[in-house]
Amino acid sequence: MIFTSETIEQLIEEFASLPSIGRKTAQRLAMHVLKMPKEEVANFAKVLMDVKEKVRYCSVCFNITESDPCSICSGTKRNRKVICVVEEPNDVIAVEKTHEFNGLYHVLGGALSPLDGIGPEDLKVRELIIRLNDDVQEVILALNPNVEGETTTLYLAKLLKPLSIKVTRIARGLPIGSDLEFADEATLTRALEGRVAL
Amino acid sequence: MIFTSETIEQLIEEFASLPSIGRKTAQRLAMHVLKMPKEEVANFAKVLMDVKEKVRYCSVCFNITESDPCSICSGTKRNRKVICVVEEPNDVIAVEKTHEFNGLYHVLGGALSPLDGIGPEDLKVRELIIRLNDDVQEVILALNPNVEGETTTLYLAKLLKPLSIKVTRIARGLPIGSDLEFADEATLTRALEGRVAL
Numbered sequence: 001m002i003f004t005s006e007t008i009e010q011l012i013e014e015f016a017s018l019p020s021i022g023r024k025t026a027q028r029l030a031m032h033v034l035k036m037p038k039e040e041v042a043n044f045a046k047v048l049m050d051v052k053e054k055v056r057y058c059s060v061c062f063n064i065t066e067s068d069p070c071s072i073c074s075g076t077k078r079n080r081k082v083i084c085v086v087e088e089p090n091d092v093i094a095v096e097k098t099h100e101f102n103g104l105y106h107v108l109g110g111a112l113s114p115l116d117g118i119g120p121e122d123l124k125v126r127e128l129i130i131r132l133n134d135d136v137q138e139v140i141l142a143l144n145p146n147v148e149g150e151t152t153t154l155y156l157a158k159l160l161k162p163l164s165i166k167v168t169r170i171a172r173g174l175p176i177g178s179d180l181e182f183a184d185e186a187t188l189t190r191a192l193e194g195r196v197a198l
Numbered sequence: 199m200i201f202t203s204e205t206i207e208q209l210i211e212e213f214a215s216l217p218s219i220g221r222k223t224a225q226r227l228a229m230h231v232l233k234m235p236k237e238e239v240a241n242f243a244k245v246l247m248d249v250k251e252k253v254r255y256c257s258v259c260f261n262i263t264e265s266d267p268c269s270i271c272s273g274t275k276r277n278r279k280v281i282c283v284v285e286e287p288n289d290v291i292a293v294e295k296t297h298e299f300n301g302l303y304h305v306l307g308g309a310l311s312p313l314d315g316i317g318p319e320d321l322k323v324r325e326l327i328i329r330l331n332d333d334v335q336e337v338i339l340a341l342n343p344n345v346e347g348e349t350t351t352l353y354l355a356k357l358l359k360p361l362s363i364k365v366t367r368i369a370r371g372l373p374i375g376s377d378l379e380f381a382d383e384a385t386l387t388r389a390l391e392g393r394v395a396l
Contacts, residue, residue, distance in 0.1 A: 005252075005253050005262050006246045006264060007245065007252045007253050007263045007264060007314050008247050008249060008253055008262055010245045010248070011245045011246065011248075011249050014241070014242045014245050014246075018230055019226060019227070019230050020223055020226065020227075021227075025218055027288055027291070028217060028218065028288070029216050029217070029218075029219075030249070031286065031287065031288060032216055033246060033249055033250075034218050034249060034250075034253060034262060036250075038250045041246055041247065041249070041250045042247065042250075043212070044212045044246060045243035045244070045247050046243075047205065047208045047209050047212050048212075048231060048239055048242060048243045048246070049239065049240065049243050050205045050208070050209075051206060051209050051228070051231055051232060051239070052231075052234075052239045052240075053206050054203075055203050055205055055206055056234060064203050064206055064232060065203055066203045066204060066205060071268060088229065089229065090225055090226070093225075094247055110345045119283045171291075176244065188223045
């Protein structure tokens with residue numbers, strides 16, 4: 001690249017190496033940083049380092065946390081009888097935002113994907129089984145409704161069956177506010193299969 | 199927000215404060231940083247600080263540079279008779295990439311925008327006039343083809359007229375690879391006005 005500053009070029013490379021940021025966006029971000037007050041940039045750099053130093057994974061649920069166990073696992077008001085299994089820490093936020101779930105979580109750290117070489121040993125599956133003591137009455141599988149998520153759901157359901165714990169999965173169907181006319185076949189099929197009595 | 203780590207929350211805020219990055223993308227970026235090796239994050243933080251410490255504006259052309267004057271202004275192989283006026287440092291890269299221009303640049307630092315309160319005194323207009331010594335034979339105005347860019351082009355053209363220097367602007371017309379059928383009226387009008395003899 002032809003740029004008059006080596007350092008700016010490096011910063012563009014750093015931004016461009018992040019997911020979902022292309023070369024053009026990286027250029028714009030680097031230019032923005034150049035215009036930011038020095039204290040703000042220093043703070044940005046500090047927070048970046050802080051994240052690597054302070055943030056860990058909870059040893060119980062493997063969600064991200066600064067204190068181990070995390071605030072959810074150590075929360076006294078949470079229902080310890082239900083564990084919601086999700087793929088990533090972001091999914092915990094998504095479920096928490098609904099204010100509908102008061103149980104515990106278990107973050108797998110991904111989903112099974114044989115094509116990418118991700119097997120059960122790459123996820124926190126063993127750690128989930130260990131957590132399932134007599135207190136736990138239900139495991140809710142809340143994985144993404146795509147091929148990897150489905151594979152993981154079926155795998156976990158099979159694995160948990162002998163333990164005589166109730167295993168459920170979140171419903172697949174038409175999203176609220178959508179239009180039946182424009183729903184894809186797969187979604188509509190699942191919605192029909194998952195119909196509930198009124 | 200309900201997140202189990204204050205520091206991650208701060209990093210999300212930092213990313214979300216950058217242009218063209220929304221809350222969801224910021225979350226994804228923060229999660230990516232969490233998974234990055236510590237040395238890479240340290241390097242990212244260092245480059246961020248370096249940019250603020252090392253990168254300055256060239257005192258001649260106001261492009262970004264680490265050495266003053268910049269490599270283009272101090273280049274011995276550049277044609278010092280032509281100055282290409284652009285809005286931002288990114289535009290210099292865009293023109294350099296064509297390998298069609300071997301002259302000097304002048305970065306205005308924006309465009310005139312009375313609605314946003316940006317007048318000639320907010321741009322490097324005075325500095326441009328000062329640069330126009332007897333050596334300079336042509337000023338090429340390469341500003342964005344939008345309202346602000348047009349305003350600035352007309353303003354500069356009027357300002358430079360008494361100096362008896364050749365003032366040109368880059369052509370507006372159909373972009374290469376586009377379709378005449380789908381061109382908007384304004385572009386096609388400019389393309390017709392700017393027709394050249396064969």
